[in-house]
Amino acid sequence: xxxxxEQGPHHTVIHILNDSVDALSAREIEQVRSQxxxxxxxxxxxxxFINSAGISALLKLVIEARKHGQQxxxxxxxxxxxxxxxxxDLLRYMPILEEEExxxxxxxxx
Amino acid sequence: xxxxxxxxxxxxxxxxxxxxPKPLAVVSDSLAGMRLRLSQQDQARVVRTRLxxxxxxxxxxxxxxxxxxxxxxxxxxxxxxxALLLITLAGVALTHRIDYYSIWLFYAISDxxxxxxxxxxxxxxxxxxxxxxxxxxxxxxxxxxLVVLTGFLIATAIIAQWVVVWxxxxxGWVSFPLVREGxxxxxxxxxxxxxxxxxxxxxSTFIERYSREIISYEKVQxxxxxxxxxxxxxxxxLMAPSELRSGSWEIExxxxxxxxxxxxxxxxxxxxxDVNSIGGIAIGDVSGKGIPAALQMAVVRTxxxxxxxxxxxxxxxxxxxxxxxxxxxxxxxVTLLYAFVDPKQExxxxxxxxxxxxxxLNGKVSELKLAGLPLGIYEETEYEELSVPxxxxxxxxxxxxxxxxxxxxxxxIYGFPRLLELVSAFAGMEPKEILHRIIAxxxxxxxxxAQADDITxxxxxxxxxxxxxxx
Numbered sequence: 001x002x003x004x005x006e007q008g009p010h011h012t013v014i015h016i017l018n019d020s021v022d023a024l025s026a027r028e029i030e031q032v033r034s035q036x037x038x039x040x041x042x043x044x045x046x047x048x049f050i051n052s053a054g055i056s057a058l059l060k061l062v063i064e065a066r067k068h069g070q071q072x073x074x075x076x077x078x079x080x081x082x083x084x085x086x087x088x089d090l091l092r093y094m095p096i097l098e099e100e101e102x103x104x105x106x107x108x109x110x
Numbered sequence: 111x112x113x114x115x116x117x118x119x120x121x122x123x124x125x126x127x128x129x130x131p132k133p134l135a136v137v138s139d140s141l142a143g144m145r146l147r148l149s150q151q152d153q154a155r156v157v158r159t160r161l162x163x164x165x166x167x168x169x170x171x172x173x174x175x176x177x178x179x180x181x182x183x184x185x186x187x188x189x190x191x192x193a194l195l196l197i198t199l200a201g202v203a204l205t206h207r208i209d210y211y212s213i214w215l216f217y218a219i220s221d222x223x224x225x226x227x228x229x230x231x232x233x234x235x236x237x238x239x240x241x242x243x244x245x246x247x248x249x250x251x252x253x254x255x256l257v258v259l260t261g262f263l264i265a266t267a268i269i270a271q272w273v274v275v276w277x278x279x280x281x282g283w284v285s286f287p288l289v290r291e292g293x294x295x296x297x298x299x300x301x302x303x304x305x306x307x308x309x310x311x312x313x314s315t316f317i318e319r320y321s322r323e324i325i326s327y328e329k330v331q332x333x334x335x336x337x338x339x340x341x342x343x344x345x346x347x348l349m350a351p352s353e354l355r356s357g358s359w360e361i362e363x364x365x366x367x368x369x370x371x372x373x374x375x376x377x378x379x380x381x382x383x384d385v386n387s388i389g390g391i392a393i394g395d396v397s398g399k400g401i402p403a404a405l406q407m408a409v410v411r412t413x414x415x416x417x418x419x420x421x422x423x424x425x426x427x428x429x430x431x432x433x434x435x436x437x438x439x440x441x442x443x444v445t446l447l448y449a450f451v452d453p454k455q456e457x458x459x460x461x462x463x464x465x466x467x468x469x470x471l472n473g474k475v476s477e478l479k480l481a482g483l484p485l486g487i488y489e490e491t492e493y494e495e496l497s498v499p500x501x502x503x504x505x506x507x508x509x510x511x512x513x514x515x516x517x518x519x520x521x522x523i524y525g526f527p528r529l530l531e532l533v534s535a536f537a538g539m540e541p542k543e544i545l546h547r548i549i550a551x552x553x554x555x556x557x558x559x560a561q562a563d564d565i566t567x568x569x570x571x572x573x574x575x576x577x578x579x580x581x
Contacts, residue, residue, distance in 0.1 A: 023441075048521070051563075052397035052511065056443035059487045080514075083526055088445070088464035089481045 003028055011039040011106050020049035026057030033061065036070055041102065042094070045076035055088055062093040073097045073105065152324070153205050157198060160217075164194045186228060193224050214321050338370040338401075345371050345404060348411075350378050353542075358502060358573045359388040359453060362541035364549060365566040366512075372564035373403025374510045375411055379418045381453065390418055390450045393465065393508040393568050397442040403564075410435065410444050410485070424448040424461035425495035428485070432463065436489045443484040447508060449570075451500065456572065458500045461493045466511060472504040475534045505544060505571045507533060512565035516552045519559050524552055541569040 002025045006013040012035060018025050021044075029042070050058075062072045072094040077085065085091050097105060168191010175184035197220040205213055345367075354361040363376050379390030392414060396407045410431070417430045427448055435444070447468065449460035460468070464484030467477040480496045500506065509529075516524040532551050536544045548567050 049515075049523075052395065052445070053442060056397050056441075056484065056487065059443070059483065063488055080523060080525055084511075087462075087467060087481050089483045092481075 003032070005032060005035060007035070008037065008106060010037050011041065012037045013041045013043060013106070015043040015045070016047055019046055020051070021047055021054035021058070022051050023053035023057050026054050026061065030057065030061050033065065036065065036072075038069070039071050039073070039105065040065070041073045041075055041097065041106070043075050044078070044081065047076075047081070048078070050081055050084065055084065055090070059088060059090055059093070062090065066093055073102070075099075075102050153202065156217075157202060160194070160198045160201075164191050164198065167191045168195065190224055190228050194221065197221065197224070341401070341404065342367070342370040348408075350376055354378060354388060356381075356388045357453065359451065360541050360571045360573060361388060361391065361568060362545045363566070363568040364545055365564065366549070366561065367399075367564045368512070368561045369400045371401060371404035373398055373407045374512065374564035374566040375407050376508070376566055376568045377411060377414065377418075379415075379450075381451070388451050388453065388570070390424070390448060391508065391568065391570060392418070392446060392448045393510065393566060394444055394446040395465065395510040395512075395564070395566070396444050399564065406439060406442065406444070409438050410446070413438065414446070414448075418448070422450060423495065424450050424459055425493040428461045428463050428482070428493040429491065432485045432491050432493075433489060435486045439486040443486045445484045445511075449506075449508075451570070456500050456502075457497055458506065459495055459497045461495045463491075463493060466509055466514065469507040469509075469530065469533050470498070470504065471507065471533055471536055472501065473537065475530055477530070478506075500572050502572050502574045505536070505539075505541065505569060507544065507548070508568040508570070509548070510564060510566040512561075512563035513548065513552055513567060515563060516556050516565070517559060517562055518556055524555050528555070541571045544569045544571075 002016065002018040004015045004017060006015065014029060014032065014036075016025065016029070065072050074085070074094050074096045077096050082096060085094070085096070168188055172184040172188040172191070175181075175187060197217065200220075201213055201217055204216060208216075349365060350363065352363050361378070365372070365374050365376065367374065373396030375392075375394050375396075377390075377392040377394075378388070379392070381387035381389030394407070394410060394414070396403045396410060398406070413434045414427075414431050417427050417434065421427055421430070428446060431446070444463070445465040446463045447460060447465035448463075449458050449468070451458050460478070460480065462480045462482045464482055464487075467479050470476050470478055478496065478498060480494060482493050483491045514524050514526050514529055528551075529548070532548065533544075536547065539547075545567055549565070552565065
């Protein structure tokens, strides 16, 4: 398993442990979608590379989550991937939170 | 003006569309006459397998026999193990000189000879570890019939030995040319030698079959490589021309797949039916690499060509292509940027389905920022459109993510900032020069590392010339 899940009362934090996100690791995230709370945060702290299959899977995941009323956020995204997320319109469905916003959002949700 | 297709292979060697593919029959024929060598990987596997067999026979068994008091047997087993080890070393030395069918034959004959000699040296005790050897061989070569046959022969030999010795002793009239009273070991040795011969024959038969499988496998590999080469040539020939000029407008393009075939593409759509004009320019990247990406790319290009010729507006075109792709693309995605140039108005209208922002160079460097979901993600996506003036002296650079995500041996990526800084020094350069400098910069950054992703760059320039810009 390349992810760990941290559950709060109203939020879920998914820490991605791999240094790269591809279709396989994105599928792992997809498989735990049933465990996602209303607010879910994806932690990209360890992620150095995201290939196009990974982007594709992430996009499908966040769009599907949005349809089910779940809010997804990303934290610890590198400058390069921030730009990639922006270009593929991923930020529209999964905004990036800065550290303070993240703390506020998580404590607020709690 | 169409000149040539200049798609390059992963090795960086440009390959034009006029390169004739090598027929498969020629490849197969040339293979038939080849003396194929064991690869280093195969050789390592053979040596490893033999050593796992020699270790129990030549070291563990002698130690056990020695402890049990059978010093003679222990010495014999050790000598046999040593001989098999020497044969293995000789095999390694011979691997580079003879083809691998001969090397397998060498092992089979040498091993059989060792077993045969051992049967004479050890005599009737040989059955103790002959059976172990045979079981070990059967384990290595996965031949259970060999174990059954050998067990049956050994049992028959032992029973026959008892019967003959008993009959000779009791009746005194039974005779056998090789059996003299008190010399039953000779008879047993012959029986065991026969067993060893059967084992050797079975082993060599298996080896022959195995070597044929390897040859067949390598032929399949070679055929696949030839087919990929043909696929590369076909894809190259289908790619839009690498140069296009129309009045004061000029395009230069290059696509370098990471493998023989790739998922990157670029395409031109003529301006209102004028085949020599610059109208629509598209650059796309199908997720993934190799054959699956190439097949999906062919589908995307076909749909795009149909839709782009039906309508002018880029946003509308991408919306329609995305809808059509939903049923054609079960997985993955495509990033596609479609720009439509109006040479009379000196404007470029474009829409973006998740592709890298184009870079505009006109005295300063700027990115034409317009985001959008890639194609194949969400059926109801409506794409936006942006229009920018493209006055003379402007260059616009379109590129795929293989440029900015190229990695060097320190696992660092080339990145957007490095590209923008590079482009800022390109003011006044010809499109071909810009193209080559970008590729050279990326290749210089990557160094000896293998190309990880397809790289495509398209440079469009509105040149500073006097006269009618649209002719």
